[in-house]
Amino acid sequence: MMLVVAGLTATGLYLAQRNAAATLERDLQRNFxxxxxxxxxxxxxxxxxxxxxxRALVAKPRLHAALEDNALDLLYPSAKDELRDIMxxxxxxxxxxxxxxxxxxxxxxxxxTGALLPPPNPAEVxxxxxxxxxxxxxxPLPQTAQIxxxxxxxxxxxxxxxxIIALPITSTENSEVIAxxxxxxxxxxxxxxxxxxxxxxxxxxxxxxxxxxxxxxxRGAVDKEMTRLLAEPNKAERSSRIDIEGAPHLLFFKxxxxxxxxxxxxxxxxxxxxxxxxxxxxxxxxxxxxxAALLLVGFAASHxxxxxxxxxxxKLAIDSEENRVRRKRVEAKLASTHEELQRSTRFSADxxxxxxxxxxxxxAGIEELLRRENLEPAIxxxxxxxxxxxYRLTGVIDDLLLLSRMDAGHLRIEFSPVxxxxxxxxxxxxxxxxxxxxxxxxxxxxxxxLHISGERRYTSLILQNLLExxxxxxxxxGRIHVSARLENDWIYLTxxxxxxxxxxxxxxHIFERFSRGANGEKIAGHGxxxxxxxxxxxxxxxELTLVSSNEDWTEFEARFNQAGxxx
Amino acid sequence: MRGLVFYFCLLSTFxxxxxxxxxxxxxxxxPRTKSAPVMAKRYEIVTTGGVLGTNPPLAVVYLDGSFPKxxxxxxxxxxxxxxxxxxxxxxxxxxxxxxFPNLEKDTYHNIFSYSPAKRFDLGRYxxxxxxxxxxxxxxAGLVTLRCDIHEHMRGLLLVLATPxxxxxxxxxxxxxxxxxxxxxxxxxxxxxxxxxxxxxxLKSGSTxxxxxxANP
Numbered sequence: 001m002m003l004v005v006a007g008l009t010a011t012g013l014y015l016a017q018r019n020a021a022a023t024l025e026r027d028l029q030r031n032f033x034x035x036x037x038x039x040x041x042x043x044x045x046x047x048x049x050x051x052x053x054x055r056a057l058v059a060k061p062r063l064h065a066a067l068e069d070n071a072l073d074l075l076y077p078s079a080k081d082e083l084r085d086i087m088x089x090x091x092x093x094x095x096x097x098x099x100x101x102x103x104x105x106x107x108x109x110x111x112x113t114g115a116l117l118p119p120p121n122p123a124e125v126x127x128x129x130x131x132x133x134x135x136x137x138x139x140p141l142p143q144t145a146q147i148x149x150x151x152x153x154x155x156x157x158x159x160x161x162x163x164i165i166a167l168p169i170t171s172t173e174n175s176e177v178i179a180x181x182x183x184x185x186x187x188x189x190x191x192x193x194x195x196x197x198x199x200x201x202x203x204x205x206x207x208x209x210x211x212x213x214x215x216x217x218x219r220g221a222v223d224k225e226m227t228r229l230l231a232e233p234n235k236a237e238r239s240s241r242i243d244i245e246g247a248p249h250l251l252f253f254k255x256x257x258x259x260x261x262x263x264x265x266x267x268x269x270x271x272x273x274x275x276x277x278x279x280x281x282x283x284x285x286x287x288x289x290x291x292a293a294l295l296l297v298g299f300a301a302s303h304x305x306x307x308x309x310x311x312x313x314x315k316l317a318i319d320s321e322e323n324r325v326r327r328k329r330v331e332a333k334l335a336s337t338h339e340e341l342q343r344s345t346r347f348s349a350d351x352x353x354x355x356x357x358x359x360x361x362x363x364a365g366i367e368e369l370l371r372r373e374n375l376e377p378a379i380x381x382x383x384x385x386x387x388x389x390x391y392r393l394t395g396v397i398d399d400l401l402l403l404s405r406m407d408a409g410h411l412r413i414e415f416s417p418v419x420x421x422x423x424x425x426x427x428x429x430x431x432x433x434x435x436x437x438x439x440x441x442x443x444x445x446x447x448x449x450l451h452i453s454g455e456r457r458y459t460s461l462i463l464q465n466l467l468e469x470x471x472x473x474x475x476x477x478g479r480i481h482v483s484a485r486l487e488n489d490w491i492y493l494t495x496x497x498x499x500x501x502x503x504x505x506x507x508x509h510i511f512e513r514f515s516r517g518a519n520g521e522k523i524a525g526h527g528x529x530x531x532x533x534x535x536x537x538x539x540x541x542x543e544l545t546l547v548s549s550n551e552d553w554t555e556f557e558a559r560f561n562q563a564g565x566x567x
Numbered sequence: 568m569r570g571l572v573f574y575f576c577l578l579s580t581f582x583x584x585x586x587x588x589x590x591x592x593x594x595x596x597x598p599r600t601k602s603a604p605v606m607a608k609r610y611e612i613v614t615t616g617g618v619l620g621t622n623p624p625l626a627v628v629y630l631d632g633s634f635p636k637x638x639x640x641x642x643x644x645x646x647x648x649x650x651x652x653x654x655x656x657x658x659x660x661x662x663x664x665x666x667f668p669n670l671e672k673d674t675y676h677n678i679f680s681y682s683p684a685k686r687f688d689l690g691r692y693x694x695x696x697x698x699x700x701x702x703x704x705x706x707a708g709l710v711t712l713r714c715d716i717h718e719h720m721r722g723l724l725l726v727l728a729t730p731x732x733x734x735x736x737x738x739x740x741x742x743x744x745x746x747x748x749x750x751x752x753x754x755x756x757x758x759x760x761x762x763x764x765x766x767x768x769l770k771s772g773s774t775x776x777x778x779x780x781a782n783p
Contacts, residue, residue: 071681
């Protein structure tokens with residue numbers, strides 16, 4: 001993924017750099033062209049002013065008279081008068097800008113065939129060497145004004161290039177070109193700094209390069225390149241790269257006098273590319289640097305973002321790991337608790353079972369003894385008491401067994417309607433069979449049609465427990481009150497008794513196993529009764545609560561489901 | 568007696584005069600008019616291939632020979648009016664003084680010529696300037712008159728060695744009178760390149776008919 005990104009970035013950078021380089025080159029060309037165009041427009045204005053001025057000159061009647069009326073000897077003398085104000089004159093120095101036209105350095109006339117008409121007094125008309133004069137000839141005579149250039153003093157310190165304009169003289173009588181006036185001007189010279197870093201412009205004519213600002217050492221390279229370029233056809237305007245002393249330059253030339261009858265002359269410009277190339281390099285480095293920085297920033301940013309995005313995920317993973325560990329621990333604890341419970345219940349069950357067997361044996365033995373006929377009454381009473389105790393022992397063991405089974409969750413009640421009043425009657429019957437040392441008054445108030453949903457033997461156990469407690473913890477001459485009522489689809493069984501109340505600090509703990517409080521030591525029992533009763537009531541789908549125990553009255557209330565309703 | 572001498576002189580003069588009377592008349596075949604003149608009834612000088620002539624064409628017929636110079640040089644005039652020379656073509660005898668009055672309303676004029684027969688330049692002058700510029704022409708030949716202000720103005724002055732000359736009319740007819748008897752050459756100047764000639768034998772008191780047909 002990163003490779004792809006890096007590759008894309010690299011491609012983008014390369015394209016950008018290439019684009020920038022191309023733009024730079026284009027800008028260079030454009031600057032160059034605009035410079036040239038500015039220069040050319042100035043020159044063109046100048047040329048227009050010149051031709052306008054000279055056109056007036058060639059229309060002068062005297063020149064025409066000299067040419068037409070067979071008076072060529074008067075041609076130059078007449079011209080001297082007419083052209084006086086544009087000829088460069090030391091005795092008449094005028095700044096060039098007065099007429100906008102520069103001073104002429106020389107002029108000559110060409111006759112009908114285009115041959116030069118020699119002036120009678122060359123000094124007056126600007127002296128020229130014979131070879132220079134020969135370059136002015138234009139055969140045949142042109143019909144329109146022509147621009148040309150004359151190299152003078154080539155190779156010397158006074159090397160100049162004069163601009164020549166050839167103007168045809170047309171007869172007003174028959175519109176034939178009968179002669180031409182050729183005037184030479186000093187061309188526009190742009191101040192050029194000599195040096196290696198500036199654009200230099202010059203002129204190329206007759207295979208000679210006139211470029212004063214060009215260093216001598218560079219001349220050879222430029223000459224060679226110009227010759228090579230000019231040898232090709234279509235050579236009006238060209239640019240190419242050359243190396244001058246190892247430094248790259250841009251060489252550009254353009255024809256100065258297109259469509260002219262005079263020989264072709266070119267403007268040559270040499271532009272050093274060192275700075276441009278240096279700029280290009282700098283640009284390239286800048287782009288690369290920027291790209292690298294961008295990449296780095298991108299990477300860093302993406303890394304940071306990824307980290308931030310993944311942090312919650314990591315956290316989630318950690319948390320879930322913690323949860324799992326915790327759950328495992330809890331599960332282990334649960335398992336261990338479960339095991340403990342199982343063990344304890346097993347223990348209870350085993351213990352109960354182990355206990356019951358000897359008790360049975362004990363009882364059987366005692367009963368055997370009781371069946372003997374010749375027992376003394378004291379021994380018989382003792383034996384009866386012992387027999388009774390075995391029942392008590394069995395009772396505890398049974399309770400324990402029952403409790404352990406309930407703890408293990410092995411006790412299941414099969415629900416069916418149980419007649420409450422009948423259960424109470426049975427208990428009352430049993431109670432009457434027993435001695436009543438306290439002389440209790442038992443009152444019942446149980447409607448005959450109340451049926452609770454439960455299992456008969458367990459329901460009777462609950463009742464027995466409650467009623468036994470009411471009897472045991474009573475006082476002498478006390479009272480027991482049993483009532484039941486139907487309220488909101490619940491059957492409430494209330495068992496109340498007189499006697500010492502349960503102390504307030506004991507009340508929350510009475511349902512716990514083996515808690516008998518301060519009272520317990522004197523009263524027979526084994527401390528499981530209430531716990532067992534409550535567990536059984538809960539199995540029935542109800543609840544056993546202590547309503548109140550204060551002063552002389554203790555009341556318990558058990559809530560049962562009415563028969564016909566599933567708990 | 569003085570009266571008789573006077574009468575006799577008169578008679579001899581008269582007879583001499585009567586003896587010198589020869590007339591030539593005829594017609595010069597003029598070239599067709601190339602184009603209508605700029606203004607009606609105006610003659611202008613035109614150049615065709617360097618050949619100067621008038622338009623409409625005119626010719627000057629003159630008797631060629633050697634004649635004595637006039638004792639008092641005659642004076643002729645070539646006026647400048649409406650930016651043209653009037654007349655456009657004027658034959659004069661050698662030694663004639665020609666005046667060039669400026670008959671414009673208020674325009675300067677100039678008169679100059681570069682012709683080999685007479686090169687002169689009388690400068691620029693206003694219409695009311697006095698004296699009127701003039702020039703004596705003492706060499707025979709064709710003189711092209713120009714004005715250096717008005718480029719297109721052209722005039723022709725045909726300076727002849729003979730006093731006997733006449734300009735033809737538009738159709739080319741001419742009539743020369745007062746010619747001396749004898750054997751001469753009659754010439755017709757048609758344009759600056761063409762001068763036709765015919766030998767004539769003049770008899771006093773007779774009229775000769777000479778035509779100058781165009782070259783076949």
